[in-house]
Amino acid sequence: MATMTSDLNGSPIFIDATKLRSALPYKSLINHLQTSLSTATSVIQSPIRHSHQTSSSSSNLLLMPAWSISSTALPYIGVKLVTTHPDNSALNLPGVHASYVLFNSVTGQTLASMDGTELTVRRTACVSALASHYLSNINSKYLLLIGAGSLSPHLIRAHLVTRPSIDHVMIWNRTVRKSNNIVEEFRKESGMEGIQFDVCEDLERAVGIADVVSCATNSETPLVLGKWLKEGAHLDLVGSFKPSMRECDDEAVKRGRVFVDNDAAMVEAGELVGAFERGVMKKDEIQGDLVQLIKGDKIGRKNEKEITLFVSVGSAVVDLLSAQLAYETVTLKT
Structure with missing residues (x-):
C-alpha cells in the first residue's frame, strides 16, 4: 500500500470532480479496492455513520468518519459529509451532495478536500462491480x-x-x-x-x-x-x-x-x-x-x-481507501 507523498509543510489541496475522474478510473479503483480492502479493514476504524433528518422527512445529513491506526501503512483520517435531498429531481439537481476531507493521522494536518459527490458515485459503482466479479x-x-x-x-x-x-x-x-x-x-x-x-x-x-x-x-x-x-x-x-x-x-x-x-x-x-x-x-x-x-x-x-x-x-472504509488513491495519484503527478 502506498504511503503519503506530499510535503507535510504544504498547503491543503482541493481535488475537484475533474481531477477525481482522472485519478480514479473505474478499473484502477476496482483493482485498488480488491487488493487493499482485505488488509485495510484490520487497520481502519470507522464508527457507524451518523444519519440526521434535516429540513424534511426525506432530507438527511450523513457523517462518515474513518481513521487508520497504522501510521506507516495508511497514515490518514478522513471524514465525508453527505446531504441527501430526493426532491431535487424536480429541480433537475442531483439528490446527493458530498464533501470529503483528508487529514494526516500523524500530525492532524489537513491534506486535502475533495468533491465528495464524485468520490461517492465512483466508489459505490466500483464496489458493486467488484461484488459482481464474484x-x-x-x-x-x-x-x-x-x-x-x-x-x-x-x-x-x-x-x-x-x-x-x-x-x-x-x-x-x-x-x-x-x-x-x-x-x-x-x-x-x-x-x-x-x-x-x-x-x-x-x-x-x-x-x-x-x-x-x-x-x-x-x-x-x-x-x-x-x-x-x-x-x-x-x-x-x-x-x-x-x-x-x-x-x-x-x-x-x-x-x-x-x-x-x-x-x-x-x-x-x-x-x-x-x-x-x-x-x-x-x-x-x-x-x-x-x-x-x-x-x-x-x-x-x-x-x-x-x-x-x-x-x-x-462504508467510510471504502471512502478512505478511495480518497487515499485519489490523493496519492494527484500528488504523485504534481
Whole structure:
C-alpha cells in the first residue's frame, strides 16, 4: 500500500470532480479496492455513520468518519459529509451532495478536500462491480439499470469493467425522459460502440432477461419482484440506506444467496431489515460480505443457475481507501 507523498509543510489541496475522474478510473479503483480492502479493514476504524433528518422527512445529513491506526501503512483520517435531498429531481439537481476531507493521522494536518459527490458515485459503482466479479455469471450479456440518477452512468461503466461480456444495457426509470438522456449519452460515448443501449419501459420483461440487475433508487416500494428473476441472475441493490427504503420484495431475498458490502447493511438496508422483521430470513443466513469474498473465506457464485443478491449501503472504509488513491495519484503527478 502506498504511503503519503506530499510535503507535510504544504498547503491543503482541493481535488475537484475533474481531477477525481482522472485519478480514479473505474478499473484502477476496482483493482485498488480488491487488493487493499482485505488488509485495510484490520487497520481502519470507522464508527457507524451518523444519519440526521434535516429540513424534511426525506432530507438527511450523513457523517462518515474513518481513521487508520497504522501510521506507516495508511497514515490518514478522513471524514465525508453527505446531504441527501430526493426532491431535487424536480429541480433537475442531483439528490446527493458530498464533501470529503483528508487529514494526516500523524500530525492532524489537513491534506486535502475533495468533491465528495464524485468520490461517492465512483466508489459505490466500483464496489458493486467488484461484488459482481464474484457473484454474477462470467458470461453475462444483459445489464439492466433501474434508476436514472447521477449514480446510474457510473454503475454502467463500472459493471462493464468487470463483465466485459455485457453487450446489451437496458435502463428503466419512472421518468422515461431521464432514461432517454442516459441512453443518448452512452450511444455517443467513445468505446461503447459495440454495446446496445435501450430505454426499458416494461420492467417485468427486462428483469426477466437480465443477467445483472442493478438498482440505484430511493424507492420505498419494491421495484424488482423475485418471481421475475431468471435462473443465474445477479441482483445488485445500492439505493437503500435506511429501513424504510426497499428496492426488491421478500421473494427476491428468499430466492437469492445474499451478500452485503459490510455489516451495516443488515441494520440500514430496508430490504434486509424488513426481511428479518417479517421472518423471511435470519441474519445468520447472510452468506458473507465483500471482504470475505475477496479473501476467499466465502464462496461467491457456485453455479450458473443460482440467483445472487448483493446489498450495499457504503462504508467510510471504502471512502478512505478511495480518497487515499485519489490523493496519492494527484500528488504523485504534481
